[in-house]
Amino acid sequence: TNLARMLEHGRLGGTGKMLILPVDQGFEHGPARSFGPNPPAYDPHYHFELALAAGCSAYAAPLGFLEAGARDYAGRIPLILKLNNHDLLADEDDPEQAITGSVADALRLGACAIGFTIYPGSAHRNAMYGQIREIAEEAKSAGLAVVIWSYARGSALSKEGETAIDVIGYAAQIAAQLGAHIIKVKLPTAHIEQPAAKKVYESTGIPIGTAAERVRHVVQCAFSGRRIVIFSGGAQTEESKFLDEIRAIQAGGGFGSIVGRNAFQRSKADALKLLGQITDIYSGRAG
Ligand code: FBP
Numbered sequence: 368t369n370l371a372r373m374l375e376h377g378r379l380g381g382t383g384k385m386l387i388l389p390v391d392q393g394f395e396h397g398p399a400r401s402f403g404p405n406p407p408a409y410d411p412h413y414h415f416e417l418a419l420a421a422g423c424s425a426y427a428a429p430l431g432f433l434e435a436g437a438r439d440y441a442g443r444i445p446l447i448l449k450l451n452n453h454d455l456l457a458d459e460d461d462p463e464q465a466i467t468g469s470v471a472d473a474l475r476l477g478a479c480a481i482g483f484t485i486y487p488g489s490a491h492r493n494a495m496y497g498q499i500r501e502i503a504e505e506a507k508s509a510g511l512a513v514v515i516w517s518y519a520r521g522s523a524l525s526k527e528g529e530t531a532i533d534v535i536g537y538a539a540q541i542a543a544q545l546g547a548h549i550i551k552v553k554l555p556t557a558h559i560e561q562p563a564a565k566k567v568y569e570s571t572g573i574p575i576g577t578a579a580e581r582v583r584h585v586v587q588c589a590f591s592g593r594r595i596v597i598f599s600g601g602a603q604t605e606e607s608k609f610l611d612e613i614r615a616i617q618a619g620g621g622f623g624s625i626v627g628r629n630a631f632q633r634s635k636a637d638a639l640k641l642l643g644q645i646t647d648i649y650s651g652r653a654g
Contacts, residue, residue, distance in 0.1 A: 369479035370512040370548055373445045377646075378422030384649040385424040385549070385597055385623035386642065387447070389482075390414045392627055394429050394452045394467075404603070404632040411435035417631060419444050421642035427482050427514070427625070430468040434476065441477050447514055448473040449482040450502065451495075460522040463491035466498065470505045480512035480549070487538045488528070489521030496545060503546045515547035516599075528560035529553070532575050533568065536588035539596055543588075549595045551625050554612055555581045578612065582619025592620065600626035603633070606641060613648050623649055 379386055390408075392401035402408040411432045418426035419440075427447035450468035464484050473481050483502060485495045503513045517538040519529050528534050535555035542550040557575055559565040567573075574580040582598070589596045598616050600609070609629055616624065624645060630638045647653035 369445075369510055372479050373425045373512070373549075376445050377424050378643075379424055379623065379646055379649055382650050383622070385595065386421070386646055386649065387425045387427055387597065387623075387625040388414060388418040388421070388423045388630060389427040389447075389449070389599075389625050389627045390432060390631060391427070391429050391449045391452060393432070394454060396455060401628070402631070405634060407635070408631040412439065413635075414631060415440040415444065417635060417638060420635075421630070421639055422646060423642070424623070425479065430472055433478070437476050445480075446473075446476060446478040447480045447482045448476060448478045449484075449516075451483055451498070453484065461490035462486050462520055463489060464495065466502075470502060470509055470511065473506070473511055474509055478511065480514050481506045482514040482516060484516040484518055485542065485545070486518050486520045487541050488519045488524040488534070490523075492521070496541075499545050507546070512548045513546060514549040514551065515542040515545060516551045517542040517547075518553070524560060527556070527558045530556045531558040531560035532556065532581050532584065533564035534560045535581075536585050537564075539585050539589040543590050543594045547594060549597060549622075550589050551597050551599055552585060553601070554578065554598045554616070555585060557581065578615035579619035582616050582621045586620050586622075595622045597621065597623045597625050600624060600629040603628050609641070610644055610648070613645050617648050 407413050415436045425445040429449050448468050451464035452467045453464045483499045519534045519538045530553050532555040535552050539552050586592050586596050
């Protein structure tokens, strides 16, 4: 029911596609880097208003941002409590996330889902897999959906490897096997990181030449489309390039996007225009 609440809400309601506004960057990247480009975005209410006005499927944020808007916005838009977080104040090759909220918090805030980041590629990955196993069990028993941000990152991977097609496909599969209903990954590149995987991609000829083909393959890696795979927006990008990525996700059978900085770092008018174009593409209202 909670998954359906997100799939039925907003401009993409009923299409099977999703557009989520995630605003955890204040924690993940720092407030000035995140909100400095558009200062109204320091205010947590700004993001509820943006998600509502854009007709997003859901709004995802850490505990503090959700609590700061709950009194005014609870029940008006599906919420995802992002209940682990990471900051950039200490440099580390192998990132890990701190647990910053609970299933009880998600229920108190009327959220539809909990959100959780894993870092496949980090030395701490197994601890994170264990944490989500427990949290997902508790969330599902309370009727909440589980959204996993599957970030390939850590000392086991090269910089290019963080978006390599084999690694992103693997990250999507791990999140699906951990029981995620919705999986967030980065848009993959054609780079192949693991030598053993490279042989298979080459000998079997898995099509990964275009962005749409790579999206299709990642969806296949997440149980052949039986789990919802959405793609992150990344740092602010020029509008036409960003919309090309959205078209590739649509053409490749992706389920949608989770777009933070490309939304809230623009002025509200520009963000609403861009998010409107995205929902037009995913709903088939635009080519
Ligand atoms: P963006 O659209 O801003 O990339 O947001 C998606 C997201 O998953 C956020 O939830 C998270 O804060 C951010 O990406 C992390 O980005 P990075 O890859 O720079 O750590």
